[in-house]
């Protein structure tokens with residue numbers, strides 16, 4: 542099969558489009574033909590060797606995909622050739638205490654597709670039979686891969702963990718990111734008022750087009766002050782951050798007394814000095830998450846198929862041009878998802 546193969550860590554030039562042996566599904570495993578793969582920030586971290594999850598070389602990146610079952614291994618009963626599927630990137634063990642409770646997202650012995658195993662930047666990849674979610678019939682592959690991780694992550698953060706309810710005001714940072722643009726839509730669907738932040742007026746304009754009520758350009762205004770101004774000095778009940786660094790500090794300032802901060806990433810600064818006085822004086826709470834369950838994924842895919850959540854695709858690339866897609870994502874001029882089509 543053709544794949545983007547990494548032989549060492551480094552820049553996009555290390556992503557080689559090569560022929561490599563197609564994986565053979567073992568007992569209980571399923572081989573999937575990739576129709577669309579998403580490009581994620583974590584792919585760049587793994588490429589650079591800074592994700593903390595690096596495996597062995599040669600390696601194939603790609604944590605998410607949509608495609609169809611090409612071949613099943615011995616003992617696979619729930620899938621057949623041609624089934625339309627998406628892999629759940631948390632390759633859970635299926636047997637630990639958390640898996641048995643239906644919390645496979647916090648499995649105690651998991652692999653991550655495209656990090657600790659070969660991923661979806663390839664014509665084929667294999668996963669265990671319980672690592673797949675069925676796609677709704679009327680959801681295309683590009684839309685499915687664009688919807689899956691961003692909407693499932695945003696749903697888990699805002700609804701499951703953040704307990705967002707109708708009428709609340711939400712701050713969603715990084716409007717142009719996959720989870721940011723998804724978070725705006727999930728919050729609106731839940732009946733919230735949405736304030737969002739981004740680094741350009743162009744991104745904020747697009748954010749308003751998908752439902753954001755207010756936009757803050759963080760290059761012109763401080764997120765904390767601007768949010769307080771928009772909320773009559775009160776702040777927001779819930780904030781979704783995936784930026785970290787100084788943005789996280791501003792987000793804490795933006796919270797109302799009793800507010801909840803949910804963090805799903807920290808690409809702009811993973812180590813942040815925070816004054817915890819704010820937390821106990823204002824009764825604010827901090828929650829971390831980032832890996833949804835399969836049940837949440839199935840739910841958001843159905844909402845996308847029903848047109849209630851709209852995947853935002855910035856650009857499609859041929860698989861061989863994956864390096865170009867990485868350069869574009871790193872340029873931070875993207876609004877929505879980058880999709881690779883093998």
Ligand SMILES: [Zn+2]
Nearest residue numbers: 634637640648
């Ligand atoms: Zn487990």
